[in-house]
Amino acid sequence: MMRSSDTIFALSSGRLPSGVALVRISGPAARAAALAVAGAVPPARHATYAVLRAPGTGEALDRGLVLFFEGPRSATGEDLLELHLHGGRAVVAAILSTLSGLDGFRPALPGEFTRRAHANGKMDLAEVEGLGDLIAAESEAQRRQALAQASGVLSRRVAGWRERLIRALALVEATIDFADEDDVPEDLTGPALLETGLLREELAAALADSARGERVRDGLSIAIAGPPNAGKSTLLNRLAGREAAIVSHRPGTTRDVLEVHLELAGQAVTLIDTAGLRETDDEVEAEGIRRARARAASADLVLWLSEAGAPPPPELAHALAVRTKADKVETGAAAPRDAGPVLAISAATGQGIEDLIALIEARAAELGGGEPALITRERQRLALRDALAHLDRALARAGGGGEDLLAEDLRLAARALDALVGRVDMEDVLDALFRTFCIGK
């Protein structure tokens, strides 16, 4: 089923009906497809208008643009044909059924166009991952980070590291090879270790920044926590712009953890409403409270809501204290004594909400802003950590004489860098990755 000599085709654009639909065809028979449905192979890289016909009967199926890319100068590295059709369901169905009738043609599997691009050296694993993220990107920060990675920012940096590592390795190997000769050059492991030390710092810096990359990719999580009845669900609804959570005057209303996705300051944000924290004998509520604590502990940012503007409990000391129901103060109740500058909001009147959003945005920018991070997913982080561990081991041998072992550490570090960008054979990683792609990509 997966022969790469097959010519594959798929609808690469989105849901039908649509203004325009794009059908892509890649493989050795892409030219034959152009001949069969458009009557001629258009000059490469020139959009050409054509009537598309059923090969057997000559019946017109649609009129549209035909675009031919001759391999290897194409997205997949193979001959590639694009048909820009009217985006009607019947139009697309007629073209797809015509293509499946051609010799050596079959529908593409998810991600198969990209897989061929990868197999033909058009993009390495890190770039493929970036491309997957780019298609999934929902926020500005995700788009910028993914585009950088799809454009090879990580790949180029790793290539530079690898080159320096190989040079350091060559110095160590030279020291080993010339050890018994008279004209032994100076001990070359010194400079090799110096370079290894510099590399180590650069890898460590990229690794330290990886939490930011993964946070941008996954989105920022903000938990709303606090005592029962503080107005947590009301705030969630206000920020989400819809009645996502149930609100009532009864303390203990929220029990499950509720998540809402939105975009703030260009960042993908997951807002999390949680059960009010208190002592309780109710088994279900107690479970809700346990989950609330766990979710708050793992969130990137916690808002601690209370009517009194009280500080958060010690285990959530990093939380931002917010005083709620600020509108009630004027109605006779004694104004609560604020300990320090606590933000006061009213989800009912909207007071202070702008300030709260500005604060969240500032925090989000701090956590996920700036230049796109190099490392954006766990797989990359683990490979980089692996490379760093080998460099650390190499450096720990400094002056210890074991050049053979030193050379082996450097070789293993280079191998880990290869794995980071997928230069070594990684079929299982590829299988898992391409399954997450859409058909037509």
Ligand SMILES: Nc1nc2c(ncn2[C@@H]2O[C@H](COP(=O)(O)OP(=O)(O)OP(=O)(O)O)[C@@H](O)[C@H]2O)c(=O)[nH]1
């Ligand atoms: N006056 C006033 N009332 C509010 C405000 N925010 C929430 N309330 C009221 O406070 C009560 C509790 O609101 P919720 O949002 O359900 O509180 P919660 O913190 O989610 O409560 P639990 O889910 O039980 O922990 C409701 O009757 C709300 O209408 C506010 O800004 N001003």
Ligand SMILES: [Mg+2]
């Ligand atoms: Mg609630």
